[in-house]
Amino acid sequence: MILVILKDIATLCSISGVLAIILVIAHRFLNDYGIVKININGKKDINVKGGNSLLSSLADNKIFIPSACGGRGTCGACKCGITKGGGPLLPTERPLLTKEELITNTRLACQVKVKSDIYINIPENIFNIRKFNSKIVEIIDYTYDIKGVTFKLDAGEKIDFKAGQYIQLITQPYAKMRQSVSRAYSISSKPEEDDRIQLIIRYVPEGICTTWVHQQLKVGDEVSFTGPYGDFFLRDTDADILFVAGGSGKAPIKSILDHLQVVGTQRRMTYFFGARSKKDLYLTEEMKAFESVFEYFRYEPVLSQPKAEDNWDGKTGYVMPFLKETIRDPQNTEAYLCGSPGMIDAVSKALIAAGIAKDKIYFDSFG
Amino acid sequence: MDINAFVLFWAAIFTSNILLTNFLGMCSYLSVSREVESSFGLGVAVMFVLTVTAGLNWLVYHYVLVPFGIVYLQYIVFIIVIAAFVQLIELIIERYVPALYYTLGIFLPLITVNCAIFGVSLFMIIRDYNFLQSIAFGAGSGIGWLLAILMLAGIRARLKEKLIPVGLRGAGISLIITGIMALAFIGFSGIVQIQ
Ligand SMILES: Cc1cc2nc3c(=O)[nH]c(=O)nc-3n(C[C@H](O)[C@H](O)[C@H](O)COP(=O)(O)OP(=O)(O)OC[C@H]3O[C@@H](n4cnc5c(N)ncnc54)[C@H](O)[C@@H]3O)c2cc1C
Ligand code: FES
Numbered sequence: 402m403i404l405v406i407l408k409d410i411a412t413l414c415s416i417s418g419v420l421a422i423i424l425v426i427a428h429r430f431l432n433d434y435g436i437v438k439i440n441i442n443g444k445k446d447i448n449v450k451g452g453n454s455l456l457s458s459l460a461d462n463k464i465f466i467p468s469a470c471g472g473r474g475t476c477g478a479c480k481c482g483i484t485k486g487g488g489p490l491l492p493t494e495r496p497l498l499t500k501e502e503l504i505t506n507t508r509l510a511c512q513v514k515v516k517s518d519i520y521i522n523i524p525e526n527i528f529n530i531r532k533f534n535s536k537i538v539e540i541i542d543y544t545y546d547i548k549g550v551t552f553k554l555d556a557g558e559k560i561d562f563k564a565g566q567y568i569q570l571i572t573q574p575y576a577k578m579r580q581s582v583s584r585a586y587s588i589s590s591k592p593e594e595d596d597r598i599q600l601i602i603r604y605v606p607e608g609i610c611t612t613w614v615h616q617q618l619k620v621g622d623e624v625s626f627t628g629p630y631g632d633f634f635l636r637d638t639d640a641d642i643l644f645v646a647g648g649s650g651k652a653p654i655k656s657i658l659d660h661l662q663v664v665g666t667q668r669r670m671t672y673f674f675g676a677r678s679k680k681d682l683y684l685t686e687e688m689k690a691f692e693s694v695f696e697y698f699r700y701e702p703v704l705s706q707p708k709a710e711d712n713w714d715g716k717t718g719y720v721m722p723f724l725k726e727t728i729r730d731p732q733n734t735e736a737y738l739c740g741s742p743g744m745i746d747a748v749s750k751a752l753i754a755a756g757i758a759k760d761k762i763y764f765d766s767f768g
Numbered sequence: 769m770d771i772n773a774f775v776l777f778w779a780a781i782f783t784s785n786i787l788l789t790n791f792l793g794m795c796s797y798l799s800v801s802r803e804v805e806s807s808f809g810l811g812v813a814v815m816f817v818l819t820v821t822a823g824l825n826w827l828v829y830h831y832v833l834v835p836f837g838i839v840y841l842q843y844i845v846f847i848i849v850i851a852a853f854v855q856l857i858e859l860i861i862e863r864y865v866p867a868l869y870y871t872l873g874i875f876l877p878l879i880t881v882n883c884a885i886f887g888v889s890l891f892m893i894i895r896d897y898n899f900l901q902s903i904a905f906g907a908g909s910g911i912g913w914l915l916a917i918l919m920l921a922g923i924r925a926r927l928k929e930k931l932i933p934v935g936l937r938g939a940g941i942s943l944i945i946t947g948i949m950a951l952a953f954i955g956f957s958g959i960v961q962i963q
Contacts, residue, residue: 412836416828416845420852431859489870516866 438518442525449515455481456510465530466523467569467630469585472511478630479510486519529561532627533568537620538597543683546604547649548615549589551597552624559595560628562588564660565635565653565737567765568598568628572613584610587739587765588629589652591659603649633739633765635661640761641729643736644672645720645748650740651684653765657737662694669697671727673720675744678704679711721751731756738764771962773904776897779962780908786884787916788950789957793884797917798942800878807921808914809868813876815910817857818885821850822906825889826899846889854880884913895962919949 434451439458441447449458456472456479459465470476477497483506494509513519535552543549554560569583590599605611618624635642635657644654651674658672676682688700703720707713716723728734736752738745745764752762771779786792793814800810825846833839858876862869869876879885888909892902923945932941 408836409838409841412832412838413841413844416832417848420848424852424855427856427859431863488866491870 434516437515439515440518440520442522443520451516453515454511455487455508455513455515455519455521458515459510463531464523464527465532465627466510466527467530467585468511468583469569470511471583474509474512477509480507481510482506482522483508483513484520484522486515486517487513487521488516530628530630532625533558533560534623534625535597537618537622537624539599540618540620543601544681546615547601547683548604549599549601550614550618551590551599552626553597560598561595562592562598562629563634564588564592564656565633565765566629566631567633567653568600568626569630570600570610570614570624570626572610573624575613575617578609578613582609583627585630585767587631587633587650587653587656589655591656591663593660593663601649601652601655631765633737633763635737636735636763638735639668641734642668642670643724643727643734643752644670645675645724645736645738645740645744646672647675647740647744648681648767650738650744650765650767651688653739654737655684655688658688658691662691667696669729670695671699672701673723674700674702675720675740676702676704677706678708679713719747721747724748724751725755728755728757732758734761736762738762740767742766771901773900775960776901776962777904777908779960780905781912781915782953782956783960784957784962785912785916785953786887786909787913788946788953790884790887791950792887793882793913796878796882797913797920797946798939801917801921801924801942804918804921804925807917810879811914811917813857813861813868814879814882814884815907815914817850817854817879818888818910818913819903819907821846821853821885822888822892822902823899824849824853826892826897826902829893842890842893846886850885850889851880884909916946916949920945 432452436448437451439447439449439455441464447462447464449461453461454472456466456468466481467478468476469478472479474493474497480498480502487508490503490508491512494512495503497509498507534555536555537550538553539549539551541549565587567585567587570586571583572578572581574581586600586602588598589601590597602611602614604615633653644657646654654672672688674682674688682702682704685700685702691698692700701716701723703716703718703723704711704713705717705719707717734757736748736757738748745766749759749762749764753759780786784790787794787797796810796814801807828845828849829839829842833842833845838845854877857879858869861876888906892905897905920942924942927941936944
């Protein structure tokens with residue numbers, strides 16, 4: 402009886418085996434696109450093995466296009482222009498591209514497969530993006546759910562970024578998380594300190610990366626990240642500035658202010674920081690101190706739900722009503738917003754209603 | 769079964785259409801019939817896979833399963849053969865007809881679980897067809913499926929401009945149309961019966 406069963410299983414296995422071998426061989430030959438060329442900005446050619454996604458082919462050549470979702474085709478961060486090659490637009494790309502982007506041949510690098518020579522356009526500053534290895538040198542508890550973590554780069558390494566930009570932290574597998582993921586975090590330290598960066602990370606319950614940072618990492622641990630990314634940075638004009646942040650959105654603005662302290666500025670600046678109650682406030686002394694550094698600077702924490710024991714005598718409610726009275730000259734005001742998508746949406750609407758042009762509102766949405 | 773392969777071929781297309789009389793292969797038929805172009809692509813792919821897997825499964829059945837006495841494993845083996853063959857087709861289409869690959873997108877793997885394909889393999893065993901008859905039956909059923917999905921896609925393309933009650937839009941109206949198409953095909957059934 403057992404022999405009969407074994408014989409049957411063996412036959413079944415051999416049928417599957419033969420089919421599997423045929424598939425493996427077919428895969429080898431059919432999926433072999435040989436070496437193909439990626440031409441970047443009409444200047445530089447790189448040769449890669451055909452068949453992989455554009456995003457990973459570039460990453461293999463140390464060119465890191467932002468990819469907040471890690472190549473799943475959901476974030477739209479990996480957009481790049483393709484002038485020739487790349488095949489037809491895929492159904493997975495369409496929802497993330499705007500009408501203009503569809504016309505100008507913008508594609509998602511994580512979805513496009515490189516099967517033949519391809520000509521792409523990417524911003525020059527992407528070449529600045531590299532992978533860095535670092536060691537944690539400091540972890541500060543700013544509030545019950547926000548930590549400031551400082552990463553020192555390997556000896557001799559330097560990172561060249563603009564105040565306001567972000568990096569992608571790469572997690573290591575821990576506990577039940579067997580994969581490593583990467584998540585975006587704004588740099589909170591100033592560009593002048595180019596051998597280290599500080600991040601301000603708010604704990605998200607059940608969040609993969611923030612649980613790792615808050616519960617696993619300790620001083621001395623080695624961590625890698627790629628960067629710098631992003632076009633959220635201070636524009637070089639003399640317009641008045643409105644900063645609005647919530648939660649960990651303080652990070653890029655802290656970096657901008659630290660940088661302005663080094664280079665100096667005469668611009669009129671107001672900084673609204675929205676929080677729920679006093680226990681969500683942090684770095685208040687440091688931000689207040691900027692009022693004596695700059696000639697025209699004001700820091701305004703606003704609490705939406707102050708508790709009785711907070712003894713709060715500052716502004717309460719949401720920040721929106723306070724914006725209009727602060728704006729002197731809407732034509733000549735820039736706004737820099739950072740925080741949750743909901744906050745950014747509401748504040749943008751209020752600013753536009755107050756007469757600020759849409760293209761003068763810059764933001765980093767943490768959504 | 770003693771029936772001329774050529775007759776079987778025509779019967780599989782018209783009088784015993786795999787979709788309209790056996791109602792097999794419905795899910796991809798309903799989901800990909802929005803545009804004529806992609807329906808045609810999928811129809812051709814189904815036709816090709818049907819013809820070849822009918823032949824392959826016939827060979828595997830008579831030269832492997834029967835001699836080794838494991839006929840009772842035919843369900844598993846047929847599915848394995850179909851799955852492997854669909855993967856192969858996917859690789860070939862991706863390589864040589866990328867445009868078709870991109871229109872079919874996620875629908876290609878659907879063929880693996882298309883019950884029309886599995887159904888044809890089982891019918892040919894139950895009805896004891898020989899090799900030639902099986903190929904003719906597979907090809908005919910494939911063409912019949914292609915015909916059905918093309919007709920539905922054509923009708924749905926025209927329906928786009930028509931006002932349809934909200935509750936009937938999409939799958940609802942498609943099923944009603946399929947029912948009417950099936951009724952029309954019953955008209956052919958007097959010509960020859962292969963059940
Ligand atoms: C440009 C940019 C800059 C940013 N800067 C900062 C910054 O300076 N500081 C900062 O703190 N954050 C910042 N973020 C946000 C940050 O990138 C992460 O999104 C955030 O920290 C959460 O990451 P996570 O891996 O912990 O959570 P994730 O694992 O990504 O989870 C996110 C959410 O999904 C929920 N979730 C996860 N898995 C599941 C599941 N299986 N089922 C249901 N729900 C689930 C979680 O509960 C959580 O609510 C920034 C984002 C962007 C885009
Ligand atoms: S990496 Fe997120 S969409 Fe491409």
